Every structure is written in C-alpha cells, then in structure tokens.
Amino acid sequence: MSLSECFFLAVKNIMASKTRSLLTMLGIIIGVTAVVVIMGLGNGMEQYMRDSFESMGTNTMTVNLIGRGESSTKLSVSDMEEIVEENETYLDLMSPTVSVMGTVKIGSETADSTTITGIGTDYFTIKSYDIASGRGIQYVDELKRIQVCVIGSYLANTFYGGNALGQTLKINGTEFDIVGVMAEKADSEEGSTDDAIFLPYTTASRLSLSGTVSSYVVTMQSEELAEESKDVLENALYDFYQDDSSYVVSSTSEMLETMTDMLNVIITVLAVIAGISLVVGGIGIMNIMLVSVTERTKEIGIRKALGSKERYILSQFVTEAAVTSAIGGILGILLSYLLCIAATKVITNLMEAEITVMPTFGAVLVAFGISAGIGIFFGYMPAKKAARMNPIDALRYD
C-alpha cells in the first residue's frame, strides 16, 4: 500500500463527510489564519519602519551635545569638521542642525506646523533631498549669516501657488528671502517633511536661544560599518570632552535594529498565543479521529481480515488526520491572504500609514508545516488504537 494510495483513500474519506471534516478543520483554519495574519502584520510594520528609517537615511548618525552652555568647553563646528576629516575611512559628511522655535509669517498668514531647521551645506546631500527650483544653502550663506531660506513643497504650493522663488517670509519677525524650493518628499502634506524651512545654521543659531550648535548629523562611509563608525565617532568625542556624559551619538541603523528586534519579540509572542489555537484545533482532530475509529471498527476488521498489516491501518488513519489538518492549513492560508488584503485597506484608510499586511513566504510554509505536523501528532494516538484492534472483535462489531 503506497503513500499515494493512502493519500487518495484519505481524501475519499474526508470528502465522504464534508461537513464533519470542515468542522474538524475549523480549529486549524482559525489557528493558521491567526498566525499568518499576525506574522503578516509584523512583516508589514517592519517594512513600514524600515522605509521610514531609510527615508531618513540609515547611514546617518545624530550627535547631541549636552553642554553647560559655556562655549569655551563646547565642541565647535570646526572641531566637528576636524573629527570627520580625521576619520574619513569611516565618516563621510556632516552637517550641524539647529532647531528654531518660532512663528512663521507669510504675508498675513501664519504657518503653525512648519519646522524650522538651521543646516550646513551638506545637509541636503546627507538627507538626499532634492532642490526642485532655485538653490540650496551655500557656504557663503553660512559665512555671512545671510537671511535666506529653502522651503518645502507644501509651503511653496499652499502659500505661493508654486512661485515661491524670490518671495519672502518672516520668522520671529526677521525677513528671509526664499532662494530654493525642495522637491516633494511626502505628498506635500501639512506637518510632513514638505512643511519645512531650512536656513543656514549660523543664521539659525542666532535666532535660537542658546546661540550655539548642539546637534549634528554625520554620515558614515558604509552602512556595513555602522557599529565601527559609531565607535570611532564616540571615541573622538570622548577624546575631546574626556567625559562620556556630554554627548549622545545615535545611529538610525542602530535604532532601526533595536525597534525591529522589539517588534519581532512582540510579533513572536502574539503568534505563539495565536498558535495555541492550533493546538486546540489538533485536539479537535484527535477527538474526531477517535470517534471515526470507533465508527469504522467494522471496516478495520474487514481490512485486517483481508490482509492489512497494522502499519497499513496506522498509516491510513494518520494520513487521514494529516490530510484533514493540511487541508485546514491551506484553507487557513487562503483565508489569511484575504484578511491581509482587508487589513491593509483598513489600516491605510484609518491610520493614513502605508502599512502593507502581507504574509511572508516563510510564515506560510511554517504554518502549513505545523498544521500537517499537528495532524500527524494528534492523529497518531487514534490511529494506533485502530491498528491494534483485534480483527475477530472488530469484525463482530456492529
């Protein structure tokens, strides 16, 4: 009796009682669906996070200086430039960043949600922002603290009707000439990356309260050397301060890694909890198989009388349980695809986040494997009971 004969016999028996088989499978269907959808959600969230981080640049590090405000002991922009140049095997570009708190007035209107940042000349390269029209911030702007700015596409479209070049705006009462407009990055929405104003950092630090530069973005030569680059930068800062509490270096790739790890832990825990329903489904299969073995005692007796060895009966019932469970697994996987499509629609519409819930191929394989395995595991005991039946008693059973 070959495996394919076992398989067709199992399919035949399953098809002979469709309703019962479907109800038996239900536990497995629900379990597999839950596991696959949760893993799909995790996959989608991880991808979303990765995309968000990548738009910030995974090769960048942020340096925050926690000074006491005494400019003599604080790392200056030229000190930072020196550090980057000295470690050019690891570090590539750098730009100071200065956040300005202030109100933006464009004509008589106020832009509330706009972020104002003072930047260096390499900032746009670091962030891979493109200039749609005009120019970026240049060295001469920094040097002479010229009151010029580059604005995001949201501001350009909303307040200037697309013709912002040469116009002016006011930050905290100071007038700035608009010399450049950035290319669209985030659908020109309010509060997004496109709702921003960039100034020369020298000009910005004058507008901000402290008057000094406290943070930098630094890029590394290669993402593969993320850890080493961070170490190099930290060592250089330690050499300067002789103290490791005066600065914090964080790299986006490191943050991404940490967050991905956390997300994976959460998703795994959720998937395991969902996996409990697979065990419940397996017990359901075992229960029905036990009933089925009793019901088919006569059949078992006939088969034994006609020359079936114990292992044929065993494999017949185990195959039946495994096939039932595996069909449940396949139905669960199909159902989970539908649910994933629905979930993607709901999340995109409700949360305005582009999360694509999509089961990974690996998750699907694992779910199918586990469901078939559960069938074998929980089908074995009833099958053993069937195989061990005494043929005389089984034949006499009515």
Add this chain to the structure above:
Amino acid sequence: MQPVIEFRDVSKRYQMGDSVVKAADHISFSIEKGEFLAIVGQSGSGKSTCMNIIGCLDVPTEGIYLLDGKNVGEMNKDELAVIRNEKLGFIFQQYNLLPKLNLMENVEVPLMYAGIPKEKRHILAKEALAKVGLENKWKHLPNQLSGGQQQRVSIARALAGNPSVILADEPTGALDSKTGREVLAMLQRVHQEGNTVVLITHDNSIAKTAQRVIRLDDGHIVYDGSARDPKAFVQAEISLEVVGK
C-alpha cells in the same frame, strides 16, 4: 500430497472470568487441495473458533495448525496478515463490503495489500467480477445492490487474489432461500474450478452441498466423512438423547 490445511491436536481455551472455556478440544483433521468441506455445528460447538483459526484470525492455544505446510501458530500479527492476504479468501455472512468503495475497489482491497500495481489490480478485479457476472456494475456502490449481488461481490473479492482456501462463514445466512441456493451454486462452481472451499454453517441443508462434512459438538469432532452419509446429520438427535438421560 501435502494437505492444504492440517489440524494436529488443536485446542483453544478462553478465559471467561474465573472459568476456562474449551472452545476446541484436541481437534485433528486435514483438508486436501480441491476439497469442498462443510464444518457444521450448533452455536457453541466450536465451529467459529475453528473458522477463526483456519482463517488465521486467531492462533491455537495448543497443537499445530499447518496451512500449506506452514506453522501458523508461530507467526506474529504481520505474518498472519500476509498469510490471510495470500492464502485465504473470506466470504462473510454479512458480505462485509466496504460501503464507501465501489465494487471494483472492494475487490481490489486484498490485491492492494498484496502490493499488486494498480493496472494489474484492475485487470484481476475485472476478471473476478466477471466470474460472478457483475463486471458491468463495477462502478456501483455496495448499497445499490441486492443482498445476493453483494454476496457475489464478496465471492469475487475472495477469488481475486487466487488464494489456497476459500473460507465461507454462513454465506447464505442473510439471504432468502432462493438467492441462498444461487450463492451455494456459485460456491460449487468455484469448487469445480479447482478451488478448496471450506463452508462453515449451522444449517444441515446447506452443509449437504459439500462433499465432506466435519460435525463439531462441544469442541470435539463427532463426525468426519462424506456428506452423503446420513450419519453426518444425526448429531442433533443424539445430543438430545444425552440430555434426556
């Protein structure tokens, strides 16, 4: 020539609660190839025990049972399964066809366990069904057939693997007398084609179909001889006389 079936002092004891029941008590006989034998007896006479032992569904507690010269008593469960499959064709009172399989598939069951490939199985099953005149109904399910037809299918199933012995346990027990006679006629034909047939029954009129009769009573053989001898069928009266004393 070596007998197909040989019982040497075969005994079978069952433990029933505290007491031991002797279902077969030192029974010896042999059956030659091509014989048509009926084992007759009342219920409790030990004929079912004999049938189970002949059918390799059970092994003797004592004594030796040789089937085609092989000692069945020493075999394990799997070896017994192989022997049942290769050497024996069963015909049961309740036909015992598998209800979810069509006639062809039913006849193929023992062939499948014998490991015969699919194409060959189809051919053999078709031939066997043709012998009982049901080759055109091979797609039917058992419950679409009359009792007599179902019993013919089970004869076909018994014949399909070309076994050494056809073992028929009350083959007419569930049939009306007309279809019963048809089935018996079919068994006689099977015998005439050279098969060894062992018929187990409690019914004297059915046992008369056979050439030879072994009558069992209380686990002993009380008659072993030609079915034409009137003494073969007088056991019932003798027993009553014994009780009367």
